[in-house]
Amino acid sequence: MNGYPIMLDLKDKPVLIAGGGAVAERKAAALLEAGGDVTVVAPSVSPRLREWADRGRIRLAEREAREEDLAGAALFFAATDDAEANRRLAEAARARGVWTNVGTDGEAGDFVTPAVVRRGDLVLAVSASAAGPALAARVARELGQRYGPDYAHAAAVLRAVRRAAKACVGDAAERRRLLAASATDEALAMWREASPDEPPERLVERLRQLPGHAEG
Numbered sequence: 011m012n013g014y015p016i017m018l019d020l021k022d023k024p025v026l027i028a029g030g031g032a033v034a035e036r037k038a039a040a041l042l043e044a045g046g047d048v049t050v051v052a053p054s055v056s057p058r059l060r061e062w063a064d065r066g067r068i069r070l071a072e073r074e075a076r077e078e079d080l081a082g083a084a085l086f087f088a089a090t091d092d093a094e095a096n097r098r099l100a101e102a103a104r105a106r107g108v109w110t111n112v113g114t115d116g117e118a119g120d121f122v123t124p125a126v127v128r129r130g131d132l133v134l135a136v137s138a139s140a141a142g143p144a145l146a147a148r149v150a151r152e153l154g155q156r157y158g159p160d161y162a163h164a165a166a167v168l169r170a171v172r173r174a175a176k177a178c179v180g181d182a183a184e185r186r187r188l189l190a191a192s193a194t195d196e197a198l199a200m201w202r203e204a205s206p207d208e209p210p211e212r213l214v215e216r217l218r219q220l221p222g223h224a225e226g
């Protein structure tokens with residue numbers, strides 16, 4: 011496996027999960043966080059999945075998954091504890107062109123899910139390419155300690171700063187220099203104290219105060 015990492019926009023995209031246990035619940039939680047339209051099909055489901063269904067956060071069908079359930083799905087997660095059912099469903103999904111994750115055998119699917127730490131717009135995702143999820147989980151935990159919750163605010167300000175630089179700095183070379191300096195430790199310390207709601211001119215002024223930006 012030589013995986014290609016991407017960030018998918020799953021907002022309102024139909025996603026099917028076969029299985030209703032711990033693995034299905036973990037996948038559903040991450041998919042809901044990304045705004046996916048999640049359907050779970052399983053004869054028995056965890057209390058949390060049931061609660062999400064009762065509150066309308068997911069759709070739920072309490073029976074074994076069938077090939078027809080795949081119709082219209084953007085992604086499919088084979089997360090049952092029946093390896094043969096997972097394999098059969100994954101094969102049907104592939105025949106329909108639906109990208110598939112197989113929880114009982116990572117290498118049998120089209121993609122594996124990384125361990126993820128979210129800091130607002132800054133997303134830390136670590137994959138061991140199915141070599142050992144415990145390693146991915148450990149490295150992600152360590153990164154989460156290095157890049158703490160305050161990075162969410164810094165990233166939100168950075169987005170506003172970048173938009174401001176695009177709007178207010180006409181000279182492309184200067185803009186590149188400024189933005190190259192916008193992720194240094196000094197810059198991040200500045201964004202922690204700033205607000206994304208400041209006027210664009212003020213944010214650009216702050217950017218110009220950063221050491222090193224004038225050196226080209």
Ligand SMILES: C[C@@]1(CC(=O)O)C2=NC(=C\c3[nH]c(c(CCC(=O)O)c3CC(=O)O)Cc3[nH]c(c(CC(=O)O)c3CCC(=O)O)/C=C3\N/C(=C\2)[C@@H](CCC(=O)O)[C@]3(C)CC(=O)O)/[C@H]1CCC(=O)O
Pocket residue numbers: 036037040111112113114115116117121122123124125126136137138139140141142143144146147150
């Ligand atoms: C990262 C994470 C994301 C998530 O699922 O959300 C994730 N597994 C996590 C945890 C975890 N899973 C398992 C353990 C027990 C220790 C161990 O067995 O090693 C732990 C550790 C723990 O619980 O800390 C058991 C396990 N996992 C898989 C198999 C089957 C197989 O090996 O093929 C078995 C054996 C089942 C059995 O015993 O039969 C398969 C997959 N698990 C993957 C992802 C994909 C590869 C990702 C990659 O390598 O990058 C892949 C291939 C498919 C997929 O699911 O996408 C999440 C960490 C969340 C976090 O804490 O941050």
Ligand SMILES: NC(=O)c1ccc[n+]([C@@H]2O[C@H](COP(=O)([O-])OP(=O)(O)OC[C@H]3O[C@@H](n4cnc5c(N)ncnc54)[C@H](O)[C@@H]3O)[C@@H](O)[C@H]2O)c1
Pocket residue numbers: 028029030031032033034051052053054055056073074075089090091092095112113114143
């Ligand atoms: N990928 C991972 O991260 C990971 C982690 C741990 C375990 N696993 C593997 O994933 C499997 C599932 O783990 P779990 O902890 O969620 O198991 P679990 O026993 O908690 O849940 C299994 C679920 O599958 C459902 N199911 C069984 N046959 C089905 C079918 N034909 N259609 C739809 N649903 C069906 C059951 O009703 C149940 O809800 C385990 O067998 C294990 O090998 C994967």
